[in-house]
Amino acid sequence: MDLFEYQGKQYFARFGIPISKGGVADTVEQAVAQAEASGYPVVVKAQVKVGGRGKAGGVKLANDVEEVRTHAGNILGLDIKGHVVKRLWVEHASDIAREYYASFTLDRSAKKHLGMLSAEGGVEIEQVAVTNPAAIATVHIDPVDGLSLEAARQWVERANLDEEARDQAAELLVKLYSCYTDGDCDLAEINPLILTPEGKVHALDAKVTLDDNATFRHPEWEEFAGSDVEDERETRAKERGLNYIGLDGSVGIIANGAGLAMSTLDVVNQCGGSAANFLDIGGGANADVMAAALEVINSDPAVRSIFVNIFGGITRVDEVANGVLEALDRVDISSPIVLRLDGTNAVAGRAILADHLSDRLVAEPTMIDAARRAVALAGGQS
Amino acid sequence: MSIFVDEDTKVVVQGISPTSQGLFHGLRNRAYGTQVVAGTNPKRGGEEIEGIPVFATVAEAVEATGANASFISVPPKFAADAIVEAAAAGVPFVVCITEGIPAQDEALAYNRLVRQFPGTRLLGPNCPGIISPGKCNIGITSGDIAMEGGPVGIVSRSGTLTYQALHELSQQGVGQTTCVGIGGDPVPGTSFIDCLAAFEADPDTRAIMMIGEIGGSAEEEAAEFIASSVTKPVVSYVAGVTAPPGRKMGHAGAIISGSKGTAQAKMEALSGAGVTVALNPTEAGEAMVDVVRKLD
Numbered sequence: 023m024d025l026f027e028y029q030g031k032q033y034f035a036r037f038g039i040p041i042s043k044g045g046v047a048d049t050v051e052q053a054v055a056q057a058e059a060s061g062y063p064v065v066v067k068a069q070v071k072v073g074g075r076g077k078a079g080g081v082k083l084a085n086d087v088e089e090v091r092t093h094a095g096n097i098l099g100l101d102i103k104g105h106v107v108k109r110l111w112v113e114h115a116s117d118i119a120r121e122y123y124a125s126f127t128l129d130r131s132a133k134k135h136l137g138m139l140s141a142e143g144g145v146e147i148e149q150v151a152v153t154n155p156a157a158i159a160t161v162h163i164d165p166v167d168g169l170s171l172e173a174a175r176q177w178v179e180r181a182n183l184d185e186e187a188r189d190q191a192a193e194l195l196v197k198l199y200s201c202y203t204d205g206d207c208d209l210a211e212i213n214p215l216i217l218t219p220e221g222k223v224h225a226l227d228a229k230v231t232l233d234d235n236a237t238f239r240h241p242e243w244e245e246f247a248g249s250d251v252e253d254e255r256e257t258r259a260k261e262r263g264l265n266y267i268g269l270d271g272s273v274g275i276i277a278n279g280a281g282l283a284m285s286t287l288d289v290v291n292q293c294g295g296s297a298a299n300f301l302d303i304g305g306g307a308n309a310d311v312m313a314a315a316l317e318v319i320n321s322d323p324a325v326r327s328i329f330v331n332i333f334g335g336i337t338r339v340d341e342v343a344n345g346v347l348e349a350l351d352r353v354d355i356s357s358p359i360v361l362r363l364d365g366t367n368a369v370a371g372r373a374i375l376a377d378h379l380s381d382r383l384v385a386e387p388t389m390i391d392a393a394r395r396a397v398a399l400a401g402g403q404s
Numbered sequence: 405m406s407i408f409v410d411e412d413t414k415v416v417v418q419g420i421s422p423t424s425q426g427l428f429h430g431l432r433n434r435a436y437g438t439q440v441v442a443g444t445n446p447k448r449g450g451e452e453i454e455g456i457p458v459f460a461t462v463a464e465a466v467e468a469t470g471a472n473a474s475f476i477s478v479p480p481k482f483a484a485d486a487i488v489e490a491a492a493a494g495v496p497f498v499v500c501i502t503e504g505i506p507a508q509d510e511a512l513a514y515n516r517l518v519r520q521f522p523g524t525r526l527l528g529p530n531c532p533g534i535i536s537p538g539k540c541n542i543g544i545t546s547g548d549i550a551m552e553g554g555p556v557g558i559v560s561r562s563g564t565l566t567y568q569a570l571h572e573l574s575q576q577g578v579g580q581t582t583c584v585g586i587g588g589d590p591v592p593g594t595s596f597i598d599c600l601a602a603f604e605a606d607p608d609t610r611a612i613m614m615i616g617e618i619g620g621s622a623e624e625e626a627a628e629f630i631a632s633s634v635t636k637p638v639v640s641y642v643a644g645v646t647a648p649p650g651r652k653m654g655h656a657g658a659i660i661s662g663s664k665g666t667a668q669a670k671m672e673a674l675s676g677a678g679v680t681v682a683l684n685p686t687e688a689g690e691a692m693v694d695v696v697r698k699l700d
Binding site: 208280285291 | 451477480481504506507508511512514515516518519532542545546548549559561562563564565566568573582588590615618620621622625641643644645646647667679683684685686
C-alpha cells in the first residue's frame with residue numbers, strides 16, 4: 023500500500039524522524055487554520071499518489087492568509103494526471119541550504135536491504151543514478167545485523183554529506199531504517215532530505231510503501247485504508263476480495279494464478295485483442311469467487327467478451343465448471359463467455375458444461391484457441 | 405536422476421493437525437508415493453494423524469525418523485520461524501509454500517539460513533513446491549499432470565504456469581526429470597541459477613524449460629549464467645509482456661533496476677544467451693518438443 027505524503031510523514035514521525043510542522047486540510051478554511059498553526063510562510067501541497075505535482079501546480083508557497091486561500095482553492099479539485107486533489111498538506115516552509123536523498127528498500131538480487139544516500143538529492147535523482155552513479159552511496163544491510171549508528175556515520179561520510187549535517191543525518195538514517203524494518207515498509211524514501219541554513223536536518227517529503235503482507239501485525243494501518251483506489255472497477259473488485267487491475271481493452275479476463283493471468287493477457291494481445299483487466303481469482307475458484315469475478319467484469323461497459331482461463335492444479339476443473347454454472351444462474355452476464363478449462367479433472371469438468379454450451383457460453387480446448395475466439399467475439403482488434 | 409529430491413527423500417510436515425493445510429497436502433504427497441515420515445505440532449507430540457507420527461519439534465522428528473526434507477504450509481505469521489526451526493534441526497531441504505509472508509520476515513529468515521545454517525536449501529516461499537515424477541512430490545503440484553522419465557527439467561517462478569508447462573510437455577509425451585517452482589516472492593530461497601546449475605549437473609536432464617515473470621532481475625541474471633555455464637538447450641517463456649506497468653512509487657526501484665524488469669528486457673537477455681524464447685506457454689511447449697526430438 024502506497025501512502026500519501028502526509029501519511030508517510032506521520033509514519034516517519036512515529037519513528038522519531040524530524041518533519042516540518044504542518045497538518046492536513048480538506049477545505050480552504052482548514053488550510054488556513056493549519057497555516058496559522060504552522061507559522062508563515064507555508065507550503066500548500068496537493069496530496070496525490072503521482073509524481074510531477076509541482077510542475078502541475080500542485081505545490082505552492084504562501085506568505086499570508088490570502089495566498090493560502092488562493093492556492094488552497096486552486097489546488098483542491100485540481101486534476102493531476104488523472105488524480106483529483108481532495109486533500110492538502112500545509113506545512114511551515116523550510117529554508118533550504120542543501121538537498122539530499124535517502125532511501126531503504128529490498129535489493130532482490132543481493133537478497134539484502136539496500137540503503138541509498140546522496141548529497142545530490144532534490145533534483146531528478148534517477149538522472150543522477152544514470153549520469154553520476156558515484157554520487158549515490160549505497161550500503162547493503164544484512165537484516166541479521168541491522169544498521170548501527172557507527173555504520174551510518176561511515177555511510178554519511180562516504181556520501182559526502184556536509185560536515186554539519188553528518189551527525190543528525192546518521193541518527194536520522196538509523197531511525198529511517200527502523201521505520202523501514204519494524205514499520206514493515208517495502209520502501210521508505212526521503213527526497214529531499216534537507217539541511218536548513220540553521221543547521222537542522224529533516225525530511226521535506228515522504229514516499230512510503232507498506233508491505234500489505236504485514237497488515238496482520240499493524241492494526242494502526244487501518245487508518246490508511248480506503249481513499250486509495252481511483253478506478254471504480256477496482257473498488258468493486260476490492261470489496262469482493264479479488265486481485266483486479268483495470269485496463270483499457272475489451273476482453274474481460276478471469277484466470278487462476280497471477281502468472282496464468284499475465285500469460286492470458288499476453289495471449290489475448292498476440293491474437294490481436296486487448297484485455298479489459300487483469301483478474302487473478304487464486305486457487306479456490308468456487309462458485310462464489312467466480313460469481314464475484316463475473317459481476318465485476320460484467321459491470322465494465324467496455325467489455326465485449328469474457329475469457330475464463332483456468333488450469334486446475336489443486337483446484338479441480340469439475341468444481342470450477344459447477345462454479346461457472348452456478349455463477350451464471352446468479353449473475354446476468356451481458357457478454358459472451360469463452361472457457362478454457364484444463365488440468366485436474368478437466369474431462370469431467372468439460373462434460374458438466376457440455377449441455378450448457380451455446381453462442382453465449384463457448385468452450386475451447388487450448389489457451390490460444392480460446393484467446394482467438396474471445397478476441398473475435400470482442401469484435402477483433404480493439 | 406532428479407535434482408534436490410528423489411525416492412529416498414523423507415518428508416516431515418511442519419504444523420500438522422487434523423484440519424491443517426499441511427495434512428491435506430501431505431496426504432496428497434504421500435498418495436503420490438512420497439515418503440511422508442513425520443509431522444510436527446507443539447501441542448500434539450506423541451499423537452498419530454492418518455498414520456503419520458507427530459512430534460513436538462522438527463529436531464525430534466528428524467532424530468526419530470531420519471527426515472531429510474520438510475514441508476511448510478503454515479500461515480504467514482508462523483512461516484519464517486518454521487523455516488528457521490527446520491534449518492536449525494539440520495534439515496537439508498525445506499519447501500515452504502506459504503503465500504503472504506512479510507518481506508522483512510522473509511529477508512531475515514533467508515539471511516539467517518545463509519549465515520547460520522548454510523547446509524539448508526530453502527525452496528520458496530510462495531511456491532508450488534517440487535516434483536520429481538515417479539519419485540517424490542512435495543507441495544501442491546497435481547501429480548497426474550507430470551510424466552516420469554525425463555529428459556526435461558523445469559524451473560518456474562509462477563505456480564499455475566508451472567502446471568501449464570508440465571501439462572504441455574506431458575500431453576506431447578515428453579517427460580520431466582524434476583519440476584521446481586521457485587515462487588515469485590521477493591526473496592526466494594532457491595533461485596533460477598541454483599536450479600539451472602543443478603540441472604546442468606544432472607546427467608538425466610538433457611534440456612531445461614525456464615518460466616519467468618516480469619519484475620526483478622532474476623531472469624536477466626539467469627541469462628548471464630546460461631551464457632557462461634549451461635551447455636544444455638534452454639527454452640523459456642516470460643509472462644507479462646502486456647502486463648500493466650507497475651504502480652511502484654518512489655525512485656529507489658528504478659535506480660536499482662534501470663531498464664531491467666520488463667518482459668521485453670528479460671526476453672532479450674535470454675535470447676542473447678542462446679535461449680529459445682517463446683511468446684506463450686503453448687509455444688514454449690512446442691519448442692521444447694522440437695528440442696527433445698533433436699536430442700535423439
